[in-house]
Amino acid sequence: MNPLLAQFLAEANDLLASVDDGLLQLERNPGDPELVNEVFRAAHTFKGSSGLFDFPELTRLTHAAEDLLDAVRGGRLALDSGMVDDLLAAFDLIRGWLAHVTTHERLPATAGNDAAGLITKLRAPLGGGPEAADQDQGPAVVRRIDPPPDWLAELGTQWLIETATWLDTTSSTLRFLRYLPDRDCFFRAEDPLHLVRQVPGLDKLVVIRPDEWPSIEDYDEYACLLSFVLATRASAGELDYLFRYVPDQVAVVELDAAAINRHLAGEDEEEAAPVAEAGAEPLHVDAELAADARAVLTAAHRTLAVGEPSGTQLLALTGSVVSAAYALGVPLDLTGADREAVNAAIEGVLGRAPAEGAAQPPGVDPPVLEQLAARPAPEPAGRADDAGGQVGTRVLKVDQEKVDRLMELVGELNVAKNGLTFLAAAAEEEFGSRALSRRIKDQYAGLHRIAEELQAAVMDVRMLPLSVAFSRFPRLVRDLSRRLGKTIELVTEGEDTMADKDVIEALGDPLVHLVRNSLDHGIETSGERVAAGKPATARLTLAAVADGDAVLVEVSDDGRGVDPERVKRKAYEKGLISEEELESLTDTEAVDLVFRPGFSTADQVSDLSGRGVGMDAVRASVEKLGGSVTMRSQLGSGTTTRLRLPLSMAVTQVMVVSVGGQRFGIPVDLVVETVRVPAAEMGRVLHQDVVVMRGEVVPVIDLARALEMPWSQEESRDRAVLVVSVNGQRVGLLVEQFHREVDVILKPMEGLLAHAAEFSGTALLGDGLVLLVLNLKEVLGLAARVA
DSSP: OOHHHHHHHHHHHHHHHHHHHHHHHHHHOTTOHHHHHHHHHHHHHHHHHHTTSSOHHHHHHHHHHHHHHHHHHTTSSOOOHHHHHHHHHHHHHHHHHHHHHHHHSSOOTTHHHHHHHHHHHHHGGGTSSHHHHHHTSSSOSOOOOSSOOGGGGGGOHHHHHHHHHHHHTSSOOEEEEEEOOOTTGGGGTOOHHHHHHTOTTEEEEEEEOOSSOOOTTTOOTTSOOOEEEEEEOOOHHHHHHHTTTOGGGEEEEEEOHHHHHHHHTTOOOOOOOOOOOTTOOOOOOOTTHHHHHHHHHHHHHHHHHHOOOOHHHHHHHHHHHHHHHHHTTOOOOOTTOOHHHHHHHHHHHTTOOOOTTOOOOTTOOHHHHHHHHHSOOOOOSSOTTOTTTOOSOOOOOOOHHHHHHHHHHHHHHHHHHHHHHHHHHHHHHTSOOHHHHHHHHHHHHHHHHHHHHHHHHHHHHHEEETHHHHTTHHHHHHHHHHHHTOOEEEEEEOTTOEEEHHHHHHHHHHHHHHHHHIIIIISOOHHHHHHTTOOSSEEEEEEEEEETTEEEEEEEEOSSOOOHHHHHHHHHHTTSSOHHHHHHOOHHHHHGGGGSTTOOOOSSOOSSSOSSOSHHHHHHHHHHTTOEEEEEEETTTEEEEEEEEESOSSEEEEEEEEETTEEEEEEGGGEEEEEEEOGGGOEEETTEEEEEETTEEEEEEEHHHHTTOOOOOOTTSOEEEEEEEETTEEEEEEESEEEEEEEEEOBOOOGGGTTOTTEEEEEEOTTSOEEEEEOHHHHHHHHHHHO
16 A cells, blocks of 8 residues: 555544544534634644545545534634534545545545535535635635736736737636745645645646745745746636635736736736735644655655556655645646656655656756755754653554564463473473472573563553543434434543453443443433433433453443333243242342343334343443443432453463363453362252352352263262352352463464354463363353253
C-alpha cells in the first residue's frame, strides 16, 4: 500500500472519532464555540488529507459536511438534531468507505450514488448550493469594479487583446481575480495552489513571483512569497464560496470588452478594493505544518523509489508533492511530469542533489534550490536530549500484530525458562550432581527475574483504557433513546482503568447487550418517570474500577428495576423453573433467572430485545473470559449489573493436576483449596459422592469419569480432592495427584478439538508436554450427563 495512504488511514480513525464525539457533545451544548471549532478543525483536517488521493466522492462528501459546520461556526445556522443525524450518517458512510479502501485501496463502486443523497441533505440548510448560500451570508466578499485595476497587466497584453476581441462579439463578461496569500498562510492550513487549482472555468493563470528573491541569510522557507492573477468564467458566487476562508486576500473584478480596452488604452484605472466578510475567522492549526510537509515529501520519495506508480497514483502523488513544496516556500510546476521528474523535484526541495542523469523538474528555480540545500535545517525548538526542551509525551504507534508476536515470544521464553527446573531435577536424580543442579537453579532464578520483567513490560504495552470500550456508547445511547422516545443521560466513570486489549475487545458485545437491555426494559419513558416522581431524564452509568488482578465494570440505571415476582412467573410459564422453585426462590435468586437461556420478560419481540438471547449470552461471554456476572436490582429504583473480569487473558495462572497419567490445568481463580480425604470419610447422597468439610456438604465429581478416562483408585487410598467454586457453588474434583501452579500462555483449541467445549485451551509446559486447560463449567455439565 502507498505509505501516504497507509498513514492517512491510520490517522483517519482518530479524526472521525473526534468528529463523532464532538457532534454528540454539540447536540447537548450547541452554543459552545470552542466545541464547534474543534469539530470543524477535525473535519477540515480530514478533508484536506483526503484531497491528496484520488477519492473525489470522499472529498465532495466531507466538503459538504465541512460547509455545514462552517455555517454553524459562523453563527449563520443553529445546529439541531436533524443536522447532527445527517452529519453522523455522512461520517458513518465515510468510515465504511475507508474499511473498503483498507482492503482494495479504492472507494466502492457505489460511492457516488451513496453520497449523493447525503450531500443534498447536508447542503439543504445552506440553501441548496454555493450560490444560494451566498444570499444568506450577508454582503459579498468582493464587488464588481470598473474601470479595471493595474494588476490586470500581469495577464499579458496579447492575451488581453485576444480576450477583448472575443468578448466584443458577445454580451458576456469575464471575471478577473488577484489572490495575495499572507506570508504565514501555511501555518493556518491554507494551501494557495490548491485553492487556485479548484477555480472552475479557468481561462488564464499567472503565478507572480517576487521581483527579487531574498538572500540566503534572509530567506524564510516557511513564508509564502507568491501571488496569483487569473481569469475565469466562474460566477461571483462560486468564487466567493471557494475563497470564503481568505476573503481579505482576494480581489475580483468583472469586466467586459470595453473595460479591457480602456485598460489597454492606458486610461485612468482604480485599484480594486475587496470588501472583507464580517465574522470570517482564520483557521488556526499546529505550527508544525512545515515539518509535516517535509514528512509528506519524504514518504513520497520512498514510494517512488520502490516501484512504478500507475497514472492515477502518480497524479495524486504529484498533487501532494506540489502542495507540500509550497508549504516549504518552493514553487513547483509538475504538470505532465513523469516519475523521474517528480522524484528529482522532491530531492531538490528536500535539499538533496538530484540523481545523476535525472531530469530537471520543470518550474523549479535552481538558485532557490541551491540556497535551500546550502542552508542548514533549523534546529528543533525542543530536542529529546534537552531536559527542558521536550514538550508533551512521545507516542509510538505499533501494529497490533507486532505486540501479539512479542507476547508469543514471551510465552516461548517462559516455556524455555521452566525447562530449567526439569533439567535441574534430572542433573540431581539421573546424574547425581547436586552442585550442577544448584548452578542450574541459580541460572533459572536470574532468567526468571528477566522473563517476569519482560512479560510485565509487554503486558503493559497491551494494556488499554476502558475508554476504548466505552467510546461506542454515547452514539449508541443517543440513537436508541431517540428511537425509543426516551430522554437518557449517559455517564461514564473510571474510563482510565486499564485492562488487556483482548479483554477490552471481548467486553464490547456483553456491554452492548446490557446497555440495550437497560434502554429497552429498564428505563421508563419521560412520562412514566414524571408520574413516578422521578426526573424526566433517566441516568445510565458505565463505571470501571481496578480490583487487584481483576477489573470491575458496572452498567447501572435508575429505571424501573426488576420485579422478582414477574420474573419467577415468566420463568415458570416458559418451563424454566418448577412449581416448587416458583414458591421457594428468594428475590435475589429470582433476579438471577434473567441469565437463564431463553428467558425474557418482553411481551413483544422487537429488533432490540425480547428473544431471550441477550443476558445468557452476556454470562457465557464473560465466563469464557474467565470472569463472572452478578446483578442486583431494586423495584422502582434501578438495576446494576457487575462484570468481574481478569486484567489479562494473555497469561493465565493454572493449577496442574493429573488423572490417569494425564495432566490437566485448572484456572487458579476457581480453586478454593486442595485436601486429602480418607476413603472412610467419603459419603454418598442420592447417587452422588459427597464429603463434609467444616459442616458443609460438598459434592465430589470423579474427573476421570467425567472425561471418560480409564482410571480407578484403590479403595483404601486417601482421596485427593481439589475444591473449586463455579457459579458460586463449591464442588470437589477427585484427581490422582496435585502438582504446582504455573503461569502459561493459553492458546485456543484448534483442529479436531476446536469444538471440544470441555477444554478452554492448551499450553506448553517446560518439559515439552502439552497441558490441556479445563473449562470447568462444561466439565461439570458432562459429569451431570454421565451420572
